[in-house]
Amino acid sequence: MPKKALALFADSVFIPLRRGTVSREAVNILMAIGEDGYPYVVDFSITPEESASEWRSVFERVRQRGLEKAFVVVSDGIAGMAEAVKACFPNARHQRCLVHVARNVAAKVGRADKGDVMSDFLAVAKAKDPEDAASVLGQFLDKWGEKHPEIIEWADRQDTDELFAFMAAPRPLWRYICSNNRIESFNKEIRRNCKVHVQWVTEDSEKLFLVTLFNRYNYRIGKRAILAAEEVAKFMADF
DSSP: OOOOOEEEEEEEEEEEEEESSEEEEEEEEEEEHHHHHOOEEEEEEEESSSOOHHHHHHHHHHHTOOOOEEEEEEEEOOHHHHHHHHHHOTEEEEEOOOOHHHHHHHHHOOHHHHHHHHHHHOOHHHHHHHHHHHHHHHHHHHOOOOOTTHHHHHTOOHHHHSSSSEEEEEEEEHHHSSSSSHHHHHHHHHHHHHHSSSSSSSSSHHHHHHHHHHHHHTTTTGGGGTHEEEEEEETTTTO
């Protein structure tokens, strides 16, 4: 367990589990990019549903195991997540996954506009600084808001600090911490591996299987630092 993490990535994948009856339950997975630039799966839990209260429990466990600080925590827009982050990591920023946000915005428009809306929104991630990002977001709203008023209503409810939190890090690190892409690609692997089992008959058997996958990740993928590892180490040395 690293003492400091550049980023924590929190996301859930839903897997069929039998508890009398079969239902798809949340596997809540917490991944980190440590202060050395290496990725790790650091904790997980299985719950009937994903919730901010469960994520807070996961955060508290990793703190008890030695993780002292995190620069940013990346997640989707689950209610109460920002508060859970602040309760456990007071100095951490909360970053809404920009890919999740883009999908949510695109869901408000017709099929013909979905692709353009997503790509125009994700241009925010290519802005040069928070002020430029706010300008790009404004241009996005000007372009699409009149045709799709739902987008304006959505924008009025957003906390832009949670959209642009990744920009507080050095620019070479932005691409790694603006979304949950790293953990989502791993979740796809979990789904592929679980398909052959159809459903798990006990929680213990599911946990054993998942731990095998997590160890495989940590001892294979996790043995390769991200390309900007030197930048991570330099940045985190002063954090």
